[in-house]
Amino acid sequence: MTFPVVGMVGGGQLARMTHEAGIPLGIRFKLLSDTPQDSAAQVVSDVVVGDHRDLDTLRSFARGCDVITFDHEHVPTEHLRALEADGIPVRPGPDALVHAQDKGVMRARLTALGVPAPRHRVVSDAADVAAFAAEGAEGAEGAEGSDGGGDGAGDGFPVVLKTVRGGYDGKGVWIVRGPRDPVAAEPFKAGVPVLAEEKVDFARELAANVVRSPHGQAVAYPVVESIQVDGVCDTVIAPAPGLSGEAASHAQELALRVADELGVVGHLAVELFETRDGRLLVNELAMRPHNSGHWTQDGAVTSQFANHVRAVLDLPLGDPRARAPWTVMANVLGGDFPDMYSAYLHCMARDPGLKIHMYGKDVKPGRKVGHVNVYGDDLQATRDRAAHAAGYLRGTITD
Amino acid sequence: MTFPVVGMVGGGQLARMTHEAGIPLGIRFKLLSDTPQDSAAQVVSDVVVGDHRDLDTLRSFARGCDVITFDHEHVPTEHLRALEADGIPVRPGPDALVHAQDKGVMRARLTALGVPAPRHRVVSDAADVAAFAAEGAEGAEGAEGSDGGGDGAGDGFPVVLKTVRGGYDGKGVWIVRGPRDPVAAEPFKAGVPVLAEEKVDFARELAANVVRSPHGQAVAYPVVESIQVDGVCDTVIAPAPGLSGEAASHAQELALRVADELGVVGHLAVELFETRDGRLLVNELAMRPHNSGHWTQDGAVTSQFANHVRAVLDLPLGDPRARAPWTVMANVLGGDFPDMYSAYLHCMARDPGLKIHMYGKDVKPGRKVGHVNVYGDDLQATRDRAAHAAGYLRGTITD
Numbered sequence: 001m002t003f004p005v006v007g008m009v010g011g012g013q014l015a016r017m018t019h020e021a022g023i024p025l026g027i028r029f030k031l032l033s034d035t036p037q038d039s040a041a042q043v044v045s046d047v048v049v050g051d052h053r054d055l056d057t058l059r060s061f062a063r064g065c066d067v068i069t070f071d072h073e074h075v076p077t078e079h080l081r082a083l084e085a086d087g088i089p090v091r092p093g094p095d096a097l098v099h100a101q102d103k104g105v106m107r108a109r110l111t112a113l114g115v116p117a118p119r120h121r122v123v124s125d126a127a128d129v130a131a132f133a134a135e136g137a138e139g140a141e142g143a144e145g146s147d148g149g150g151d152g153a154g155d156g157f158p159v160v161l162k163t164v165r166g167g168y169d170g171k172g173v174w175i176v177r178g179p180r181d182p183v184a185a186e187p188f189k190a191g192v193p194v195l196a197e198e199k200v201d202f203a204r205e206l207a208a209n210v211v212r213s214p215h216g217q218a219v220a221y222p223v224v225e226s227i228q229v230d231g232v233c234d235t236v237i238a239p240a241p242g243l244s245g246e247a248a249s250h251a252q253e254l255a256l257r258v259a260d261e262l263g264v265v266g267h268l269a270v271e272l273f274e275t276r277d278g279r280l281l282v283n284e285l286a287m288r289p290h291n292s293g294h295w296t297q298d299g300a301v302t303s304q305f306a307n308h309v310r311a312v313l314d315l316p317l318g319d320p321r322a323r324a325p326w327t328v329m330a331n332v333l334g335g336d337f338p339d340m341y342s343a344y345l346h347c348m349a350r351d352p353g354l355k356i357h358m359y360g361k362d363v364k365p366g367r368k369v370g371h372v373n374v375y376g377d378d379l380q381a382t383r384d385r386a387a388h389a390a391g392y393l394r395g396t397i398t399d
Numbered sequence: 400m401t402f403p404v405v406g407m408v409g410g411g412q413l414a415r416m417t418h419e420a421g422i423p424l425g426i427r428f429k430l431l432s433d434t435p436q437d438s439a440a441q442v443v444s445d446v447v448v449g450d451h452r453d454l455d456t457l458r459s460f461a462r463g464c465d466v467i468t469f470d471h472e473h474v475p476t477e478h479l480r481a482l483e484a485d486g487i488p489v490r491p492g493p494d495a496l497v498h499a500q501d502k503g504v505m506r507a508r509l510t511a512l513g514v515p516a517p518r519h520r521v522v523s524d525a526a527d528v529a530a531f532a533a534e535g536a537e538g539a540e541g542a543e544g545s546d547g548g549g550d551g552a553g554d555g556f557p558v559v560l561k562t563v564r565g566g567y568d569g570k571g572v573w574i575v576r577g578p579r580d581p582v583a584a585e586p587f588k589a590g591v592p593v594l595a596e597e598k599v600d601f602a603r604e605l606a607a608n609v610v611r612s613p614h615g616q617a618v619a620y621p622v623v624e625s626i627q628v629d630g631v632c633d634t635v636i637a638p639a640p641g642l643s644g645e646a647a648s649h650a651q652e653l654a655l656r657v658a659d660e661l662g663v664v665g666h667l668a669v670e671l672f673e674t675r676d677g678r679l680l681v682n683e684l685a686m687r688p689h690n691s692g693h694w695t696q697d698g699a700v701t702s703q704f705a706n707h708v709r710a711v712l713d714l715p716l717g718d719p720r721a722r723a724p725w726t727v728m729a730n731v732l733g734g735d736f737p738d739m740y741s742a743y744l745h746c747m748a749r750d751p752g753l754k755i756h757m758y759g760k761d762v763k764p765g766r767k768v769g770h771v772n773v774y775g776d777d778l779q780a781t782r783d784r785a786a787h788a789a790g791y792l793r794g795t796i797t798d
Contacts, residue, residue: 026743352715
């Protein structure tokens with residue numbers, strides 16, 4: 001057989017589910033994992049345990065791989081360039097991936113492309129934050145990326161501060177609520193660059209997910225609504241309820257354009273704010289399978305994981321369409337009880353159509369340890385089933 | 400986490416796909432494989448390489464497993480009893496599994512249960528075969544298992560001879576076409592018991608697949624039509640076209656009854672002959688995931704593999720219903736070209752909805768190396784898509 005070897009860096013649940021999707025494709029899957037106990041390392045045959053920040057480790061891992069791809073964005077950009085110089089296909093490549101690694105680079109590039117975004121600026125200290133807020137209060141003149149339609153009324157607060165690298169799930173994010181809020185000084189203590197953004201008064205969050213291959217084929221999944229709780233994704237509804245066909249097409253076109261302009265290979269998640277007046281602003285980019293695409297495992301003809309593998313191998317992409325009128329994904333967070341097995345059994349008995357996806361992780365309060373997918377013809381019933389199962393598994397619902 | 404460990408004996412594609420289905424369930428999967436290159440061993444983390452006919456190997460493998468189940472029927476029955484005596488749950492257990500291991504035992508038991516079957520008898524030599532045929536010619540008096548409705552006209556030939564253990568995919572099967580056919584002596588040369596059966600002049604073959612758990616819950620999949628070519632399964636159509644609801648229910652009830660009477664745990668495939676006058680006769684039993692159930696991976700709410708895992712762990716079973724009006728599975732056999740990758744790429748490009756399942760096996764002419772699933776609203780279009788992909792991958796279709 002001449003089927004290729006895909007090397008994935010990072011042993012989290014995204015790698016676990018990518019391996020699962022790669023099994024029917026007949027490819028070989030090789031994993032670089034921090035520990036032998038990581039979520040993906042539990043289920044993959046060919047695991048190298050090592051540090052993804054170490055170039056020698058990466059080079060050694062890459063030998064025997066036909067392509068390298070990623071479970072996370074934490075491999076240093078210069079290491080990716082070194083692998084490319086060694087002749088290893090890295091997908092997405094460093095020139096694309098840097099836009100998912102560095103929010104400052106991402107904001108600058110999307111602004112240059114004319115992609116609507118929240119008003120933003122790289123800031124260096126609390127005084128910069130105050131100045132950024134003041135500009136917002138004045139109607140946003142002079143701030144990069146403003147589309148002139150923000151609600152820059154009042155004092156320009158709250159302002160969102162984000163470390164440009166390394167944040168996720170609400171970590172590395174601060175909300176500054178006024179000119180004397182001491183939080184404004186917090187992000188600068190670590191000495192890393194910080195991005196200030198207006199806090200968009202959005203109606204809801206959407207995600208436009210696309211997959212692009214090296215030869216330029218691309219597919220767009222149905223646009224979904226993503227509901228966050230405490231900065232963590234809680235529920236994803238596919239398709240986004242009430243979104244007009246025109247707005248959905250606009251979001252898909254925007255994501256396809258970003259994928260093309262940035263030269264993305266693989267899955268690209270474009271997280272969007274839908275404002276109360278119907279505009280779409282780009283919030284974040286992720287260049288890997290993404291939580292907002294987990295519904296595709298049971299709800300789409302081809303999952304995001306299978307299409308990510310197909311893309312990084314430059315294989316033709318699979319049909320991204322939905323299989324059911326509604327699919328709802330709900331994340332399962334750890335609760336107070338470390339043993340989830342009896343709750344899991346109960347959920348299976350209660351709902352034989354429930355699709356549970358567990359990550360093999362130890363339960364810790366608030367930690368994502370799995371998700372459930374439910375599909376059906378009725379939106380509310382589908383949401384209720386997903387919410388019940390996720391709540392029961394977490395222990396916040398007991399009947 | 401207290402999620403259990405499932406140990407599977409045998410490293411073939413059924414174990415490969417069971418592991419794939421077990422990943423989202425969050426269970427741990429341990430494999431006993433003949434070699435490190437076996438289909439499943441390529442993708443499973445925890446592999447023991449060893450001989451499934453050796454009791455010490457089985458005992459060592461079973462340590463640390465919460466339950467043992469099987470990719471094939473080749474573990475000696477006495478070894479399974481020894482594992483059970485050690486306190487290891489073996490599912491299906493030896494008292495059930497023997498009916499899938501030994502066609503003589505199976506025929507005797509199903510006859511005792513009054514389940515319709517082809518006329519049959521255990522035979523010892525060519526003279527026995529001639530006597531069996533002669534009884535068929537006389538109208539089947541005295542033969543066990545006859546339902547009195549067979550077409551025992553003519554000289555009673557052809558007669559089918561099968562080794563009672565170890566046959567599969569047309570191996571271990573002989574057709575004796577007349578009283579002087581020298582083939583009648585062949586099966587006895589190996590010194591193993593041989594079963595003679597009337598060759599049923601069937602209209603088509605069906606399979607009624609069910610899954611049963613230790614506490615007695617059971618689910619029945621839609622009854623499928625199975626089309627064999629040269630004794631090997633070629634195509635499976637779900638549901639069986641033109642089968643009346645009454646006949647489908649009858650087949651499902653028959654399979655559920657067999658599962659219950661024999662104490663099967665896990666997936667049970669009941670292969671059936673549908674006679675030209677609409678009767679159903681049991682051909683074979685398999686107590687593991689089965690080729691006739693591969694369509695469930697993409698065509699049913701819960702796949703046979705996921706439900707097999709759930710059953711052997713005594714977890715509640717998942718919904719077995721079809722997700723599409725028609726799902727067609729076509730096996731991919733090896734052809735003359737060892738490199739299937741370019742054909743695979745072509746098939747993906749031609750049909751973005753095609754679901755390919757490759758087993759990681761070296762291509763040899765006639766060897767099952769994968770299968771494809773296609774689902775849709777139109778039966779003929781769905782069949783055509785599946786047949787094209789399977790033929791193109793084999794190399795028998797080139798455009």
